[in-house]
Amino acid sequence: AQSVSQHNHHVILSEAASLELGCNYSYGGTVNLFWYVQYPGQHLQLLLKYFSGDPLVKGIKGFEAEFIKSKFSFNLRKPSVQWSDTAEYFCAVNHNAGNMLTFGGGTRLMVKP
């Protein structure tokens, strides 16, 4: 079965610091990749997605992610975080057309003002 690993469970940064959250998956075939964010008390929101094409994907709120097929990775980055980026971030993968997602364990980000 496929699995998704997020290496950082908790990250604490100061405002303006750069962010990189790791995500690796285990499935060897064609995959669709997603990053979702969950702000406190809110539902999941899509940050960005990769289906095909340019492996560097730009999402909302200044986030981007790079798909490196050889490393089975889809790391999330943001050059300069803000206090409002405090949230939990989930990497997710699906490898079928049914939109069933396998989620990573999540990374809780806290940005200090």
Next chain:
Amino acid sequence: GAVVSQHPSWVICKSGTSVKIECRSLDFQATTMFWYRQFPKQSLMLMATSNEGSKATYEQGVEKDKFLINHASLTLSTLTVTSAHPEDSSFYICSAAPLGRTNTEAFFGQGTRLTVV
């Protein structure tokens, strides 16, 4: 964007009672919806795939008689937690993707926080 609505947002029930959670796609149709469960400080775990007009597909370890799923129409799936116990307390989230669209992400409901006392 597409909207998925869950109801209720939170519910408290007594141990032994049943609770029904609704998941509606408001502006699109979906033959398939997914039910996830999220424990505190943990990730989302897929419980089951809800299929319109047929039986749900449950993930390993999920009791189908405990978590009854009905997908009666292309816009509504329900999850009923039967004979709830405190260990069923959790955050339940549904998702759906628009019928007939390829390369689209799933849209999530706002979740239902169930507390069994």
